[in-house]
Amino acid sequence: MTKLSNNLPKEKFDELEKYIDSLQSTKGALIEILHKAQDIFGYLPRDVQLFVARKLGIPGAEVFGVVSFYSYFTTEPQGKHTISVCMGTACFVKGSDKIIKKLQNDLNINSGETTDDGLFTLREVRCIGACGLAPVVMVDEKVYGRVKEEDVEKIIHAYRDRRVNSAN
Numbered sequence: 001m002t003k004l005s006n007n008l009p010k011e012k013f014d015e016l017e018k019y020i021d022s023l024q025s026t027k028g029a030l031i032e033i034l035h036k037a038q039d040i041f042g043y044l045p046r047d048v049q050l051f052v053a054r055k056l057g058i059p060g061a062e063v064f065g066v067v068s069f070y071s072y073f074t075t076e077p078q079g080k081h082t083i084s085v086c087m088g089t090a091c092f093v094k095g096s097d098k099i100i101k102k103l104q105n106d107l108n109i110n111s112g113e114t115t116d117d118g119l120f121t122l123r124e125v126r127c128i129g130a131c132g133l134a135p136v137v138m139v140d141e142k143v144y145g146r147v148k149e150e151d152v153e154k155i156i157h158a159y160r161d162r163r164v165n166s167a168n
Helices: 010-022 030-041 046-056 060-069 089-093 096-107 149-167
Strands: 081-086 120-125 137-139 142-144
Touching (some): 010 030, 030 060, 046 060, 081 096, 089 096, 096 149, 137 149
Parallel strands (some): 081 120
Antiparallel strands (some): 081 137, 137 142
8 A cells, every 4th residue: 555644545545535526516515525535544634634635726724724623523533432421410410421431541541532442432422412321431332321430431332342243
């Protein structure tokens, strides 16, 4: 695979370019294009943002402004699984601060970081919208409600075991 700067594969840039070229119009399509770019690359490093800016004929600062404004977009590589801990009022009152500390300790990372093995990224979120299940933890799209500190290890191991089982 041919690599461009930052060790990003040329084939991924080609795929993104093909997608952009397939759009009838790119006017007003920046967010849609950034979503596709993040799907392709897994994140939006500077080189990808500049590539999008050049393809759309807009300033790189405009692309960066959108990427940095929306919490969905990330400029850092993410783990295979994203663990989101709700820190909204209902969850916080019911102990989400203890849950995030337990996850940080067990995974040996801080919020916003990814484990060395690339398996998990840990995030704090303002609200998941499942207040009746507080405290809530989401792994990828799966919601875990009424989570206790003692549940954390079981949740982590379920995803670690999947990796082991899928390797066999």
